[in-house]
Amino acid sequence: MRVFKSLVLLFLVPVVRGSRVQLKNGGYEDIVIAINPELPEDHNIIRNIQDMVKEASTYLFNATKQRFFFKAVKIIIPLHWPPKPEYLSVKTESYDKADVIVANPFLKYGDDPYTLQYGGCGEKGRYIHFTPNFLLNDTLHNIYGSRAKVFVHEWAHLRWGVFDEYNYDAPFYLSVNSGKKTVEATSCSTDITGKYIVQSCTGNSCTTRECEYDQQTKLYEAGCKFVPEKPQNVPASIMYMQSLSSYNRINRLYQAAEIFLLQIIEMDSWVGIVTFHSTAQITCNLKQIVTENVRHDLTKCLPTSAGGGTNICAGVYKGFEVIKQKYSNLDGSEIVLLTDGEDRGMNICLTEVKNSGSIIHTIALGPNAVRELEQFSDMTGGLKFYATDTVDSNGLIDTFSGISSGSGNISERSIQLESTAQSVAVKQWMNGTVTVDSTVGKDTFFVVTWDRSTSPPDILLRDPKEKEYRTSNFTVSDLNLQTARLKIAGTAEVGGWLHWIQNNHTESQVISMIVTSRPASLAVPPVTVKAHMNKDTNNFSNPMVIYAEVSQGFLPVLGATVMATVEQETGSAVELRLLDDGSGADIMKNDGIYSKYFTSFKGNGRYNLKVHIQGRNQTVRLGHRQSRALYVPGYIENGDIKMNAPRPEVSDDEIQAKLGSFNRVASGGSFVVKNVPSGGTTDVFPPCKIVDLEAQYEEDKIHLSWTAPGNDLDEGQAERYIIKMSESLLDLRNTFENATSVNTSSLVPNPAGTKESFQFRPENFTIENDTIIYFAIRAVDNASLTSEVSSIAQVALFVTSKECSPAGASNDDAINEDINVLTIVLIVAGCVAALLIAVSITVCILHKKNRRGFDEIRM
Numbered sequence: 001m002r003v004f005k006s007l008v009l010l011f012l013v014p015v016v017r018g019s020r021v022q023l024k025n026g027g028y029e030d031i032v033i034a035i036n037p038e039l040p041e042d043h044n045i046i047r048n049i050q051d052m053v054k055e056a057s058t059y060l061f062n063a064t065k066q067r068f069f070f071k072a073v074k075i076i077i078p079l080h081w082p083p084k085p086e087y088l089s090v091k092t093e094s095y096d097k098a099d100v101i102v103a104n105p106f107l108k109y110g111d112d113p114y115t116l117q118y119g120g121c122g123e124k125g126r127y128i129h130f131t132p133n134f135l136l137n138d139t140l141h142n143i144y145g146s147r148a149k150v151f152v153h154e155w156a157h158l159r160w161g162v163f164d165e166y167n168y169d170a171p172f173y174l175s176v177n178s179g180k181k182t183v184e185a186t187s188c189s190t191d192i193t194g195k196y197i198v199q200s201c202t203g204n205s206c207t208t209r210e211c212e213y214d215q216q217t218k219l220y221e222a223g224c225k226f227v228p229e230k231p232q233n234v235p236a237s238i239m240y241m242q243s244l245s246s247y248n249r250i251n252r253l254y255q256a257a258e259i260f261l262l263q264i265i266e267m268d269s270w271v272g273i274v275t276f277h278s279t280a281q282i283t284c285n286l287k288q289i290v291t292e293n294v295r296h297d298l299t300k301c302l303p304t305s306a307g308g309g310t311n312i313c314a315g316v317y318k319g320f321e322v323i324k325q326k327y328s329n330l331d332g333s334e335i336v337l338l339t340d341g342e343d344r345g346m347n348i349c350l351t352e353v354k355n356s357g358s359i360i361h362t363i364a365l366g367p368n369a370v371r372e373l374e375q376f377s378d379m380t381g382g383l384k385f386y387a388t389d390t391v392d393s394n395g396l397i398d399t400f401s402g403i404s405s406g407s408g409n410i411s412e413r414s415i416q417l418e419s420t421a422q423s424v425a426v427k428q429w430m431n432g433t434v435t436v437d438s439t440v441g442k443d444t445f446f447v448v449t450w451d452r453s454t455s456p457p458d459i460l461l462r463d464p465k466e467k468e469y470r471t472s473n474f475t476v477s478d479l480n481l482q483t484a485r486l487k488i489a490g491t492a493e494v495g496g497w498l499h500w501i502q503n504n505h506t507e508s509q510v511i512s513m514i515v516t517s518r519p520a521s522l523a524v525p526p527v528t529v530k531a532h533m534n535k536d537t538n539n540f541s542n543p544m545v546i547y548a549e550v551s552q553g554f555l556p557v558l559g560a561t562v563m564a565t566v567e568q569e570t571g572s573a574v575e576l577r578l579l580d581d582g583s584g585a586d587i588m589k590n591d592g593i594y595s596k597y598f599t600s601f602k603g604n605g606r607y608n609l610k611v612h613i614q615g616r617n618q619t620v621r622l623g624h625r626q627s628r629a630l631y632v633p634g635y636i637e638n639g640d641i642k643m644n645a646p647r648p649e650v651s652d653d654e655i656q657a658k659l660g661s662f663n664r665v666a667s668g669g670s671f672v673v674k675n676v677p678s679g680g681t682t683d684v685f686p687p688c689k690i691v692d693l694e695a696q697y698e699e700d701k702i703h704l705s706w707t708a709p710g711n712d713l714d715e716g717q718a719e720r721y722i723i724k725m726s727e728s729l730l731d732l733r734n735t736f737e738n739a740t741s742v743n744t745s746s747l748v749p750n751p752a753g754t755k756e757s758f759q760f761r762p763e764n765f766t767i768e769n770d771t772i773i774y775f776a777i778r779a780v781d782n783a784s785l786t787s788e789v790s791s792i793a794q795v796a797l798f799v800t801s802k803e804c805s806p807a808g809a810s811n812d813d814a815i816n817e818d819i820n821v822l823t824i825v826l827i828v829a830g831c832v833a834a835l836l837i838a839v840s841i842t843v844c845i846l847h848k849k850n851r852r853g854f855d856e857i858r859m
């Protein structure tokens with residue numbers, strides 16, 4: 001029996017995530033600024049972006065001691081904006097991989113520029129979000145500073161993973177310097193002068209007064225704001241004020257590609273299909289998907305038998321040929337390339353592929369797929385997928401579903417609601433519920449697949465209004481006898497869809513249920529999920545981090561249950577729950593980004609990631625993104641206090657929006673693991689650093705609380721805790737072992753993610769009035785591996801608030817670790833010398849030709 005070898009699909013809507021910015025001789029190149037397709041035409045946006053970037057380049061150049069500048073920036077404008085002769089068409093740039101997005105905020109909560117960033121300090125962010133109003137309204141200069149400085153501020157977040165040096169949640173902190181206690185604004189340079197002001201407004205008339213102290217916290221009262229003097233001689237940090245053969249692969253391929261053609265790919269796309277083995281053939285010339293019939297015609301071009309040999313370059317060349325039937329160049333076209341075979345001749349077309357302008361997504365199928373396959377994705381900015389031969393993981397189907405448009409036009413995108421499979425014994429049932437939420441419901445498909453019998457299992461599907469669909473309502477295609485498909489007419493009912501599927505075959509078989517849908521309306525963005533690992537290639541024994549970003553438009557979705565499944569080549573899968581609680585791998589609590597360390601490396605080779613998300617009457621919170629520009633409350637000029645308009649605050653009712661229940665499934669692509677020792681591994685992962693330690697002093701007792709780490713980072717259970725206390729923050733941080741121990745013999749760690757609390761009466765420690773005690777904690781696992789020293793918590797045991805003065809004394813003993821940030825900037829900056837500042841700004845039209853070819857390869 002011949003083995004199916006490879007498949008290539010070509011199409012033309014930009015996908016891809018991840019910036020492709022390059023730094024050459026100090027100049028940042030290939031920066032992409034994309035304007036959301038929904039924005040109406042306004043050429044002032046382009047003009048102001050150009051001015052902003054030019055000015056920012058000079059500012060960055062000077063701020064980094066002439067080391068960095070912006071060299072080449074491309075602006076992608078919506079297709080519906082009138083063209084001009086100087087505009088170019090996009091190549092491999094796209095809205096989805098833009099470094100800067102210009103788009104309306106989803107709901108009105110101001111124009112704060114921010115950077116979506118969820119890695120640790122030093123890791124790159126995803127994108128910067130500017131609103132059109134920020135780019136057009138010059139009066140916002142007083143609030144955020146000049147656009148150029150804001151851009152450099154956000155750029156530091158995006159490229160260098162630098163954190164903010166101000167803190168809305170804790171705007172003030174208690175500082176001790178030479179025995180003198182002062183209350184400080186959390187700012188980078190404490191030499192910045194100004195006043196602490198409370199503003200109260202009745203109607204349009206506002207009054208200001210100096211802040212008073214809160215007797216409870218010994219800090220300034222709530223609502224107190226630091227208002228800086230406008231002329232400042234102190235150099236402020238940019239970060240503060242910025243101003244298958246035996247596995248029946250051919251059948252699985254058909255099932256998966258059919259779902260792609262019938263349900264996933266957008267209307268109006270152009271698609272062609274090519275198959276290849278040792279040579280390549282066009283089986284379908286480019287067709288535009290204008291009706292459902294075209295979709296069905298395309299499925300007839302899919303291969304149903306396998307050939308021999310794998311010549312990947314021949315397949316790709318044939319794919320280029322198909323695209324060129326209609327277009328003079330390959331810019332913006334996309335190719336899906338699938339192979340399960342080896343090909344030593346891949347190198348001969350690397351240069352042509354790289355320069356083609358086409359984006360290539362790769363799918364490696366099974367354990368023998370050519371090792372270098374992913375190079376094509378890396379060179380062209382395509383996605384990478386890996387599907388195992390495990391039938392009950394739906395790997396290949398999920399892979400195809402992961403290839404969706406990145407054009408920024410979410411309203412057309414297919415969204416995977418469910419993908420589940422299991423082996424079902426004779427006469428047994430696979431039952432379940434899929435929730436259709438109000439943000440989706442158009443073009444909803446329920447697909448049942450099975451892998452042995454030639455007739456469908458018995459299917460009963462019941463919608464939320466109790467309307468029933470049975471096997472006879474499903475369509476089984478003539479070409480593929482193991483898939484039954486039901487398209488729901490109109491918009492699918494919102495609520496739980498129950499299904500019962502019985503295996504009526506004479507032996508057990510794997511049955512799966514796949515549900516896809518599209519957004520219900522243009523006005524409401526759907527809940528979407530993006531899942532990925534922190535890197536594509538990992539060397540043991542570095543841990544990896546799994547991220548799933550759950551959002552509705554630009555808003556984080558909180559409270560969802562997020563399960564990640566990581567599968568490796570041998571097919572053994574590991575399931576992990578991702579959390580958004582700010583502990584372990586999760587940098588920020590409640591930002592809609594769910595994270596978890598991954599350490600279960602069972603061997604070398606390819607792994608794939610898939611996430612399942614369930615929301616059950618959860619809320620979407622209209623929270624502010626982190627890493628945004630500081631909203632400056634006002635200035636003092638010649639002794640006069642000039643307050644800016646108060647930040648448009650959103651009430652809690654507005655920030656909480658009921659989202660109802662929903663289901664989502666997303667493929668997170670593939671990654672490669674190297675250097676795993678053969679013959680099993682010993683424990684190399686300590687518990688993760690505790691980052692949320694808090695301390696309180698109440699009734700003569702210290703109350704400590706934190707989130708439990710695990711045995712291996714944030715997984716499992718630690719064996720014991722070591723808690724230390726000191727009157728010196730630096731001693732505690734630098735020489736933890738020498739600090740005073742707290743007796744923790746009664747303290748047994750709970751499983752990772754549990755909230756821990758511990759109370760004790762400080763003994764061997766003289767508590768006097770005016771004492772500040774600092775606390776830190778480390779966890780130890782059963783292999784005696786010890787976590788890093790935690791974040792430091794403090795309690796202040798003093799009552800003399802009169803001594804507090806808002807003096808701007810510098811604090812060497814600073815509590816805010818952010819003091820390192822400027823240094824980080826300089827270290828990052830300290831390697832390249834640039835001689836020239838010349839910004840080239842190109843405007844590109846996001847073309848939506850949607851031509852998609854569909855090459856298919858076999859051996």
Ligand SMILES: [Ca+2]
Pocket residue numbers: 579580581582586587588589590591592593594595
């Ligand atoms: Ca988070």
Ligand SMILES: [Ca+2]
Pocket residue numbers: 683684685686687711712713781782783785
């Ligand atoms: Ca361990």
